[in-house]
Structure formats: structure tokens, C-alpha cells
Amino acid sequence: MKKNIKKLGILLFAFILVAGFTNCKSVQNANNKQKGAVIGAAGGSILGAIIGNNLGKGGKGELGAVIGGVVGGGAGVLIGNKMDKQAQKIEEEIPGAQVERVDNGIVLTFDENSGVYFATEKYNINEASRQSLDKLASVFQEYPDTNILIVGHTDSSGNDSYNMTLSKNRANAVTDYLKNSKGIKASRLTTHWFGEEQPVADNTTAEGRAKNRRVNIAIVPNEDMINEAEKESNN
Numbered sequence: 001m002k003k004n005i006k007k008l009g010i011l012l013f014a015f016i017l018v019a020g021f022t023n024c025k026s027v028q029n030a031n032n033k034q035k036g037a038v039i040g041a042a043g044g045s046i047l048g049a050i051i052g053n054n055l056g057k058g059g060k061g062e063l064g065a066v067i068g069g070v071v072g073g074g075a076g077v078l079i080g081n082k083m084d085k086q087a088q089k090i091e092e093e094i095p096g097a098q099v100e101r102v103d104n105g106i107v108l109t110f111d112e113n114s115g116v117y118f119a120t121e122k123y124n125i126n127e128a129s130r131q132s133l134d135k136l137a138s139v140f141q142e143y144p145d146t147n148i149l150i151v152g153h154t155d156s157s158g159n160d161s162y163n164m165t166l167s168k169n170r171a172n173a174v175t176d177y178l179k180n181s182k183g184i185k186a187s188r189l190t191t192h193w194f195g196e197e198q199p200v201a202d203n204t205t206a207e208g209r210a211k212n213r214r215v216n217i218a219i220v221p222n223e224d225m226i227n228e229a230e231k232e233s234n235n
Contacts, residue, residue, distance in 0.1 A: 050149070050151050070104050071221070071226055074232075075232075075233045076104065076229075077233070078232060079221050082145075082221070082225065084101065086142075089139050090106070093138070094114075097115050097116075098114055104220065104221055105220040106220075108217040110214060110216075111211055111213060116174065117213070121158075123166060123169035123172075123173050124173065125177050130177070133178065136217075137178055140178070141182075145221065145228070146188070146220060147189075147220050148178075148184070148188050148190070148217060148219055149191075149192065149218040149220070150171050150174050150178075150189065151191075151192045151215065151216045151218070152167035152174075152194070153167055153199075153212060154213055155196060155199070155213050156203040156209070163196040164196075166195070167193035175191040199212045
């Protein structure tokens with residue numbers, strides 16, 4: 001996932017609120033196909049969904065290039081339709097996953113309660129995670145015109161350096177499994193990690209730490225999907 005997708009610029013990210021997310025389960029109440037036509041400069045909220053609350057911390061430039069911006073107009077409508085279908089398919093295949101439709105993309109959150117998880121201080125893919133990743137890989141194969149970003153996180157147990165390495169190993173484990181065991185093209189995959197830097201819950205509680213031990217996956221349209229949508233919308 002090394003191609004830029006209509007990127008809007010890194011400074012935009014600071015102005016995006018996670019509150020703008022649209023949960024996939026409420027697609028029937030919020031028409032994402034129409035949303036694609038008017039979302040305009042909202043690109044970057046998908047980044048917020050992946051890395052959590054601390055958008056102000058540095059070092060996110062490469063992620064901004066990976067995620068890119070939002071395609072509007074008629075092309076956005078067509079892309080929104082395709083991404084809606086893919087999100088709903090994921091929900092059907094992996095009921096425990098948290099699935100959000102954000103801008104032109106999809107954000108998946110996996111933690112100890114939702115399909116892909118790791119034992120404490122471990123990064124090997126266990127049997128339960130393997131089953132969920134097998135189902136997810138089937139969806140990726142069904143929708144090949146997308147790129148995939150996999151991001152690892154940890155809770156605050158352990159020191160910073162250890163947690164950074166652990167989150168890296170967990171993200172790489174998911175990436176390697178999709179690539180080597182399920183045949184997802186390496187060109188579609190980008191891996192990143194943040195250690196304990198991007199919590200989404202309170203690390204002082206066991207429940208909060210469980211939520212912070214997570215892997216996020218962002219799915220975005222690649223250039224082929226964008227070009228096809230723009231060509232179709234201009235006909």
C-alpha cells in the first residue's frame with residue numbers, strides 16, 4: 001500500500017474528530033453511498049480511528065500518505081457503495097469485529113473480545129485469531145481493488161521500548177499471515193505500530209488495557225478502484 005491515494009495533506013489530520021465516524025451496523029440509517037459525494041475535505045478521520053486519541057503526536061506523516069484523502073463527487077458515490085458492501089461482508093463473516101465505515105475506507109478493530117487477539121506478551125497467531133483472519137482474507141480476495149494497513153498497539157504494561165517492539169511483532173505477525181499463508185499480495189499491505197502511545201481506553205483498569213491491546217486494520221480503495229470510479233462517473 002505504498003501509493004498515495006489523493007492525499008490531502010498531513011496538517012488536515014489535526015482538525016478531524018473521531019466523533020465523525022459512521023458505524024457499519026447503522027448503514028441502514030446513514031447512507032454512505034450519498035455520503036461519499038459530499039464528504040469533501042474530511043480525509044484523515046480514518047487515521048484517527050486507527051491510532052486513537054493522540055493525533056497531536058509527531059511521526060504520522062507516512063501514515064498520512066498511506067491513508068490519503070477522500071474521493072468526492074460521483075466517483076465517491078461509487079466507491080462508497082463498494083466499500084459499504086465490503087464492510088457488511090466483514091460483519092457477516094466476523095461478527096465479533098468492530099467495523100466502522102470512515103470516509104472512503106473501512107476501519108476494523110480487533111482486541112481480546114473481537115476475533116484477533118494475542119496472549120499476554122505474545123505475538124504468535126493463535127487458533128482463534130487464525131480462523132478470523134482466514135475469513136477476513138477471503139473478503140480481501142473477493143475485493144482485490146483495495147489496500148490494507150495493519151497497525152499494532154499495546155497497553156502500558158512493560159516499558160516503552162518493549163511495548164514498541166511487541167506492537168511491531170504483532171502487526172507483522174498479522175501481515176505475514178495474510179501474505180504468506182493466505183496469498184494477499186504484498187503490494188496491498190502496509191504495516192505500522194505504535195506500542196503504548198495511542199491508547200483508546202484507560203490503562204489503569206484491566207478492561208481498558210484489554211481494549212488497548214489491539215490490532216487495527218484500515219481498508220482503503222486503491223488507484224485501480226479510484227480510476228475506475230472516476231471513469232464510470234464521467235460517462
